Amino acid sequence: MKLRAWVLAAGLFLTAVWACTPSEQNAKDQAVSAAEAGDMYQASELAALMRAMASGHEAQKAKFAAGEWDADVLRNWREIHANMQSAQATKPQEIGEVFREKSAEYLVRMDEVIRLVEAKAPQSEKRDAYNALIETCVGCHQEHCQGPIPRIEKMKLPGDVPAGNGG
Numbered sequence: 110m111k112l113r114a115w116v117l118a119a120g121l122f123l124t125a126v127w128a129c130t131p132s133e134q135n136a137k138d139q140a141v142s143a144a145e146a147g148d149m150y151q152a153s154e155l156a157a158l159m160r161a162m163a164s165g166h167e168a169q170k171a172k173f174a175a176g177e178w179d180a181d182v183l184r185n186w187r188e189i190h191a192n193m194q195s196a197q198a199t200k201p202q203e204i205g206e207v208f209r210e211k212s213a214e215y216l217v218r219m220d221e222v223i224r225l226v227e228a229k230a231p232q233s234e235k236r237d238a239y240n241a242l243i244e245t246c247v248g249c250h251q252e253h254c255q256g257p258i259p260r261i262e263k264m265k266l267p268g269d270v271p272a273g274n275g276g
Contacts, residue, residue, distance in 0.1 A: 154198075173235075173266055180226045
């Protein structure tokens, strides 16, 4: 179990390195600014966490879509993802009410997915709750850091999934 958590954390961290990609022109401007300043880009605590979250969702998507839900993984995510509310942002002055609302909503929706998995609810209910969870990410990213929206949209589960193991 600890090895699985470590592997998940490592995978989440590696994905964290590229998720919040700004527009191409913005990226060029930032690269020039960083080069001029002699600085190397280092992801903020929040950016790294968001990238790790994305990696985890991507890694589990096929299993969830097949009806193979793991409540332990989801509870672990819930604990880790709660840190987004206190993690240092790249531009803390830009974190506002939308982020606070959406991050709180994300955690509530995560609790709902966990509840449905533990209750062995039908796959369609788990899928719909999970997709609503992912949609909170999209809603927040429409306000903050639009770059990863296409990536986030791909995390949603398709509508025609098998019944699976139910839990």
